[in-house]
Amino acid sequence: xxxxxxxxxxxxxxxxxxxxxxxxxxxxxxxxxxxxxxxxxxxxxxxxxxxxxxxxxxxxxxxxxxxxxxxxxxxxxxxxxxxxxxxxxxxxxxxxx
Amino acid sequence: xxxxxxxxxxxxxxxxxxxxxxxxxxxxxxxxxxxxxxxxxxxxxxxxxxxxxxxxxxxxxxxxxxxxxxxxxxxxxxxxxxxxxxxxxxxxxxxxxxxxxxxxxxxxxxxxxxxxxxxxxxxxxxxxxxxxxxxxxxxxxx
Numbered sequence: 459x460x461x462x463x464x465x466x467x468x469x470x471x472x473x474x475x476x477x478x479x480x481x482x483x484x485x486x487x488x489x490x491x492x493x494x495x496x497x498x499x500x501x502x503x504x505x506x507x508x509x510x511x512x513x514x515x516x517x518x519x520x521x522x523x524x525x526x527x528x529x530x531x532x533x534x535x536x537x538x539x540x541x542x543x544x545x546x547x548x549x550x551x552x553x554x555x
Numbered sequence: 556x557x558x559x560x561x562x563x564x565x566x567x568x569x570x571x572x573x574x575x576x577x578x579x580x581x582x583x584x585x586x587x588x589x590x591x592x593x594x595x596x597x598x599x600x601x602x603x604x605x606x607x608x609x610x611x612x613x614x615x616x617x618x619x620x621x622x623x624x625x626x627x628x629x630x631x632x633x634x635x636x637x638x639x640x641x642x643x644x645x646x647x648x649x650x651x652x653x654x655x656x657x658x659x660x661x662x663x664x665x666x667x668x669x670x671x672x673x674x675x676x677x678x679x680x681x682x683x684x685x686x687x688x689x690x691x692x693x694x695x696x697x
Contacts, residue, residue, distance in 0.1 A: 486653055492674055499657075500668035529627075536627035543621065 558646075558691045559592060559603040561619045568607065568617050570683035578612025580676035584669055585632020586610070591623055593638045598692035606631060633665035643691055646684055652677065 485491035514524040556563040571577060587608040594602040602623035608616045608631075620626065626634055637645070641660050644650035653674045655661040663670065 486651065486674060489675065492671060495653075496668040496671040499671055500666070503667060532624075533627050533630070536622075536624040539622065539624055540628060 556688055556690060557695075558642075558689050559599075559605065559619065563687065563689065564605050564617060564619055566687045567683055568614050570686045571679060572613045574679045574682065576676060576679055580673055580679055581609045581612055584609070584673070585665060587629070587631040588633040588635065588665075589620070589626045589629060589631045591626060591634065591636040592642055593636055594623070595639055597639065599639060631665075633663065633670070636662040636664075639691070639693065646689060648681060 485495050510525060514526060517524045556566055587606060589604055589606045592599050592603040594600060604620040604623045604626050606618060606620055606626070606629055607614050620629075635656075637655070637660065641650065641655060645652055645655065645661070650660070652661065653671055656663045656667060656670070
């Protein structure tokens with residue numbers, strides 16, 4: 459059975475990815491390009507962080523949990539999980555004695 | 556050596572630490588990094604994770620984490636996550652780490668720009684990996 463013909467948006471997307479990949483390779487092979495790319499990535503990450511801060515302030519003002527709140531809970535759960543694991547190991551060791 | 560085992564990690568870190576260019580590559584980077592193999596339906600149903608910390612130009616502490624969620628408690632400066640097939644491509648030199656990060660195949664938490672600036676030092680890890688025989692769990696004969 460022949461492969462489904464790709465639509466124009468899919469074909470354009472594939473072509474775009476190919477062009478971007480080639481461009482990224484050219485940029486990365488040049489140390490100056492690497493620096494430019496790193497600076498661009500830094501700016502993008504900073505922008506994302508600022509957006510998250512604003513989102514956090516809005517959610518907090520609305521009395522809703524923020525991404526940071528979820529991360530704090532996840533961290534506490536991970537710590538609890540690790541402590542339970544340590545405790546279980548200690549109990550096993552004590553039993554063996 | 557089995558990929559993501561303690562023995563494998565020890566061998567890779569030993570090789571990386573032996574490289575003369577490592578202090579230059581690590582200078583200015585965040586103190587620690589965790590690498591995570593995402594949970595899958597194959598050899599890593601619970602995922603896998605390794606953590607390492609550098610100081611004075613070499614990796615001074617490292618371990619395979621018992622649980623992937625330990626990364627949440629450690630809060631390393633960088634967390635690099637990818638599924639096993641992507642790790643295999645990276646470790647075999649079939650994928651470029653920066654391109655993989657920018658395309659989203661590899662998820663990076665932390666200052667990606669610092670890692671992009673050090674992309675030129677990739678040869679340190681490549682050379683270390685070439686010296687360590689790596690067996691992937693999904694390719695072990697049975």
